[in-house]
Structures are given as C-alpha cells and as structure tokens.
Amino acid sequence: MPWNRFSGSLSSPKVDVAIDMGHPFLNLTLDGFLKIGTVAASRAAAEDAYHVVRKGNVGRHNFKQTLKKMCKEGAYWGTVAGVYVGMEYGVERIRGSRDWKNAMIGGAMTGALISAATSNDKDRIMIDAITGGAVATAAEFLNYLT
Template identity: 35%
Template sequence: MTTSNMEARTQSLLSELNFDKGGFFDLGHPLLNRIAESFIKAAGIGAIQAVSREAYFTAVEGTGLDSSNGVPEIPGAKKHRFPELRGETNRNSLEAMVKSTGKESLQWGLAAGVYSGLTYGLKETRGAHDWKNSAVAGAITGVALALTADDTSHEQIVQCAITGAAISTAANLLSGIF
C-alpha cells in the first residue's frame, strides 16, 4: 500500500466520521452516535481501571503485604482478576496485560453502549424517559454483562439482570433529587 493510498483512505475515514459535529463523530443517526460515544468513553475507563488494578496488585505483591504482616486479606477475594499476567518474560506479561485490558475495555464499552442505546431507543419509542425505560435497559445490560463473564450460570444471569435493573432505576429516580 502506497503512502498516498493510505492518506486517501485516512481522509475518507475521517470524512465519514466527521469530528466537527460536537461529538466524537457522526454516524448518520443519533442512536448510533450515542451508542458509539458511550462505548468509546466507557472502554477507555475500563482500560484505565484494568491497568490501575493490576498495577496496584503488582505493587502490593512487591512490598510483601499479606496477612502475615498484619494486613488482613479479604476471604474469597481474587488478588488478580487476570492470573495469566504472571508470564515468564516481560513480553509474555505485556501480551497478557494487553489482552486482559482489551477484554475489560470491551466489557465496559458493551455495557455503556447497550445501556445508552436502549434508553435512547425506549425514550424515542415510548415518548417518555422514566424509570421504566431505565429498568428495562438496566436489566438487559446486566444480562449482556453476565454473558461476557467466564462460566456464567443461569442464576448469575438472573442476578445481573435484577441488579442492573435496580441500580439503573435507582439512579433514574435519584437523578431528580440531586
């Protein structure tokens, strides 16, 4: 691929995304714009959260803090969400970090995109933005998140749906108070 061909493709992509409209880009429909913007913002937050969590646990391991030093451990808590980060070489550790960060970013972005798209779609369909829209969107988002986890059971899916609906509804109801 020549440099001029690459530049032409880049310009074509930038003109399609159109960064000048106040948001990240314009995909031609407000629903698509909202989903994409929510996905990108939350995916970035997810990546930062995954890297910072792993850095924290790496630092704690390096200092030798554990229950023998007087710092109590939380029973049943996972020290590392991504145990494969313990590679034999720096390259293996870096590859595992990139893979795990990408997975976490995708999960956060999925949650934000699904929730944002559903609340917008329900508002447009029903003509109202109320706690019912939030409850449905939260429940479906909870199910989507549960399905991205490893070894998901039926009970976990139901729990995530109920939790998503409850948190979303509470946030909607409390948003008018604060």
C-alpha cells in the same frame, strides 16, 4: 451553639469525543462504549500497576498481560454500556417520554441480554435482569439528586 458550614463544588473535567455515525442511536451507543470502555481499561491498568509495584517485578510479560486485560475489560464493559445506552434510547423512543422508567426497562433488558449471551440458566438471566434494572434505576435517581 455556632454552626459551621462547608461549601464548595467539585467538578470533573468533561471530555467528549464527537463521532457522527449518522443516527442518534448509533452516536449514543458508540459514546457509551468509548466512555465506559476507557474507564474499565484504566481500572485494569491501575490494578495491574499496583500489583507490579507491590511485587517489584516489572517485565515485558507483565506489560503484555496488562495490555490484554485492559483490552478485554474495556471491550466487555464498553459493550455492556453501549447495549444499555442503546436500550434506554430505544425504550425512550417507544414510550415517547423521558423518565426513570426508561432506565429501569433498559437496564433490565441489558442485564437479561448480556446474561443470556453467556448462560442458559433461566434463573440467572432473571436475576441479572432484575439487577440491571435496579442498578440503572438507582443511577438515574442519583442523577436527579445532582
């Protein structure tokens, strides 16, 4: 029986913006904020563009609402990413090693911190800490595969 193979590579463009804040912690945190904030803002713009095209209603009000949503989503997810990257860096510095455990601890701390900022429910904070740790660990393991 003949075998067919598919071979190839997929690469995305890499864009780095270097802003030197004077300390690696600040550099990494700002980099995470900018990259993920841009992704979140782009997602919000694409989602609203879909709704505008679907409804066929293009207007100044829609543009303002889209811009507000882009700023809000970009700031929120950029902040979450910045906190996570900073936490992971701090854990790495404290532990003195670079492995998946830093992602797990950093994700759990980020989930708990973001949740505590928006809720006083202890169960919700714990669930968000577990979720943050699990997602960060899974992402780290996926990075090891590539």
